[in-house]
Amino acid sequence: MRRLVALIFVLLASACYQVDGETVAASASIRVDGVKDGRYRRPDGVEVRVRWNEGEKQYDVASPDGPTGKARAARLAPGLFLVQYLDAARLTLMAAPKGDDVVLFFADKVAEPRLLKAHGLGLKPGPINALTGPARAVADFYKDLAVSGEFREGERLIYLGG
Template identity: 85%
Template sequence: MRRLAALLFVLLLPACYQVEGDTVAPAASVRVDGVKDGRYRRPDGVEVRVTWNAAEKQYDVATPDGPTGKARAARLAPGLFLVQYVDAARLTLMAAPKGDDVALYFAAKEAEPRLLKAHGLGLKPGPINALTGQARAVVDFFKDLAVSGEFVEGEKLVYLGA
């Protein structure tokens, strides 16, 4: 059931891509100012608990049924972060704190093909679109996306409290 909930969550997020390698290395992972430990409601309505794990330099994510995955964040640009979420799949997306919530961002329709080509990445359509290419190229894709400003705000993780 948890895997199904996680998949439904991912299907609601056009902002994320499935990737092969690590896009946020443990050494690069940071705790994001403005992201509080506590309960959040995902876009699919499922409540998760997000907790910073200082020993592992990552966020632990869990539903009331148990752990669902781990997330690492690295700064892309002022206020914007590259986030890698690992569970059954390895996903990468761009996010930023917005008030108590976490806003998720995706590439503008016109920008995505140009940036993919510029970084030698392919896009494999599926229930979760996959970026094909080296992890370093994926990181550079997101860095250029952040700097270009050619992205759109999508869904949010809504903070529910401690």
């Protein structure tokens, strides 16, 4: 199952990391203004349905041919959010609504090693790079990344409608 998840998210690989821990706790998860419920096209061309689940304080993410995942979001800085996507794997990324779409961001290659070292994190290469270290350190890595501005716009989730 992990291989399938890795293949599905291969185009997102530069924008996210696989993690072991919970980087966005359920108690910290918020609904992001500007992210609409409805259908989105991922960068790999797969359409998913995203719906805010008020009872669980997280997004339900369903693809036509795959299992349903969950996504939680927490504010990092004005307009920027830490998102953890959970299904067979745990993926963490930085994102922001832009118009109707959701833009994914990735760390500058020059800043990434410095920020990883500052937070005591390791990087394990793979189809989706894995951050090794405590979940709190991963969240702090993203907080510093958001504040530093040392990131670039990557792929988008394109809003297709309700």
